[in-house]
Amino acid sequence: MNKPIHVMSEIGPLKTVLLKRPGKEVENLTPAIMERLLFDDIPHLPVIQKEHDAFAKTLEDNGVEVLYLEKLSAEAIDAGNIKEEFIDRMLAESNIESEAVMSALKDHLMKFETQEMVDTIMAGVRKKDIAIPSNDLTTASNGEDYPFYMDPMPNLYFTRDPAASLGNGVTVNHMTYEARNRESMFIETIMKHHPRFADQGVEIWRDRNHTSHIEGGDELVLNDKVLALGISQRTSAKAIEKLAHELFDRHSNFERILAIKIPNVRAMMHLDTVFTMVDYDKFTIHPGIQKNGGEVDTYILEQGEESGKLKITHRKDLQEVLREALGVEKLDLIPCGGGDAIAAPREQWNDGSNTLAIAPGVVVTYDRNYVSNELLRQHGIKVIEIASSELSRGRGGPRCMSMPLVREDIKR
Numbered sequence: 001m002n003k004p005i006h007v008m009s010e011i012g013p014l015k016t017v018l019l020k021r022p023g024k025e026v027e028n029l030t031p032a033i034m035e036r037l038l039f040d041d042i043p044h045l046p047v048i049q050k051e052h053d054a055f056a057k058t059l060e061d062n063g064v065e066v067l068y069l070e071k072l073s074a075e076a077i078d079a080g081n082i083k084e085e086f087i088d089r090m091l092a093e094s095n096i097e098s099e100a101v102m103s104a105l106k107d108h109l110m111k112f113e114t115q116e117m118v119d120t121i122m123a124g125v126r127k128k129d130i131a132i133p134s135n136d137l138t139t140a141s142n143g144e145d146y147p148f149y150m151d152p153m154p155n156l157y158f159t160r161d162p163a164a165s166l167g168n169g170v171t172v173n174h175m176t177y178e179a180r181n182r183e184s185m186f187i188e189t190i191m192k193h194h195p196r197f198a199d200q201g202v203e204i205w206r207d208r209n210h211t212s213h214i215e216g217g218d219e220l221v222l223n224d225k226v227l228a229l230g231i232s233q234r235t236s237a238k239a240i241e242k243l244a245h246e247l248f249d250r251h252s253n254f255e256r257i258l259a260i261k262i263p264n265v266r267a268m269m270h271l272d273t274v275f276t277m278v279d280y281d282k283f284t285i286h287p288g289i290q291k292n293g294g295e296v297d298t299y300i301l302e303q304g305e306e307s308g309k310l311k312i313t314h315r316k317d318l319q320e321v322l323r324e325a326l327g328v329e330k331l332d333l334i335p336c337g338g339g340d341a342i343a344a345p346r347e348q349w350n351d352g353s354n355t356l357a358i359a360p361g362v363v364v365t366y367d368r369n370y371v372s373n374e375l376l377r378q379h380g381i382k383v384i385e386i387a388s389s390e391l392s393r394g395r396g397g398p399r400c401m402s403m404p405l406v407r408e409d410i411k412r
């Protein structure tokens with residue numbers, strides 16, 4: 001039987017991917033709240049949807065089955081018959097103090113059929129949409145100045161981050177910022193109740209009930225034995241250690257984790273904003289993470305000799321660590337923006353390093369990163385460009401916008 005989750009590499013031919021079509025949530029932004037909701041600008045909805053549809057079509061034209069988070073979520077809720085429970089759990093994490101608001105929101109959401117309910121939760125609920133009798137102080141003093149009872153989730157189209165496929169399992173992530181933390185409840189529900197995934201042997205390597213945080217942009221599957229995990233603004237060393245114990249103790253196929261430390265800054269929030277695999281022996285890299293002629297702090301985690309203990313080795317020669325881990329003779333690190341003082345940070349900001357490999361040596365990238373794209377081609381990579389004027393406003397690229405569920409195995 002085909003496994004619903006099967007990802008043993010970053011580059012094996014992509015068979016099934018999970019996307020989220022940007023909806024009303026990306027328009028429910030104002031300058032006052034966009035920074036807290038992790039956006040730098042407000043996308044133009046019809047254009048971002050057009051660009052996203054073109055991204056999905058590019059994948060389908062290349063033989064990839066595209067599934068949508070919003071649709072699977074509604075199907076899972078119906079299959080599990082858990083509409084009320086789902087609403088309760090979502091409301092419990094939506095920062096609602098007033099009981100009157102809580103109960104009015106619940107009534108409001110229960111009235112929708114499931115798909116509309118999911119779309120409404122994702123888009124956010126405006127105060128003007130519900131009349132609430134304000135007979136208590138918490139409700140009455142809940143000022144008019146803030147427009148939402150439930151915040152929108154504009155980052156949902158970055159399906160990469162709330163969960164990650166590792167081998168035949170997933171991590172369902174406790175995320176760093178409140179602005180994104182409810183997002184992983186959708187994928188948790190899908191894994192638990194959708195007939196395509198529930199009771200199909202999908203390992204949950206780590207669930208969202210943790211205090212330490214990890215995001216999928218920091219989780220790279222280099223091959224069936226080695227993972228690269230970013231220690232970053234969004235993924236803590238503690239979470240990586242805990243995940244390593246799970247993977248090793250539960251006898252997953254992974255034997256080694258390369259924990260790669262990157263600067264704790266917004267522009268490089270995840271490892272995949274500065275480093276992605278594009279072929280058996282080729283990576284994109286943003287020179288901004290390298291010190292002293294190429295050094296990057298890297299910690300190799302392996303099962304220790306004593307059970308329950310990890311063996312940790314500190315290295316700085318990332319290139320050599322990768323070469324050894326992949327068993328290749330030479331490694332080609334392709335610098336974002338050609339390493340130019342302007343083009344490199346400009347294109348990295350617009351996710352020039354954030355490529356989505358759909359087969360070995362074949363990647364999808366944003367058209368605006370023309371310096372990086374040209375360089376990738378010079379290094380023998382087939383580059384498929386997609387339009388990106390609105391998609392890029394959320395600070396994520398093709399890898400961030402996709403959660404691979406199934407990739408074909410590669411042999412080398």
Ligand SMILES: NC(=O)NCCC[C@H](N)C(=O)O
Nearest residue numbers: 038158217270394395396400
């Ligand atoms: N893997 C990624 O780098 N995802 C991009 C996430 C962008 C989103 N606005 C965020 O700040 O979380």
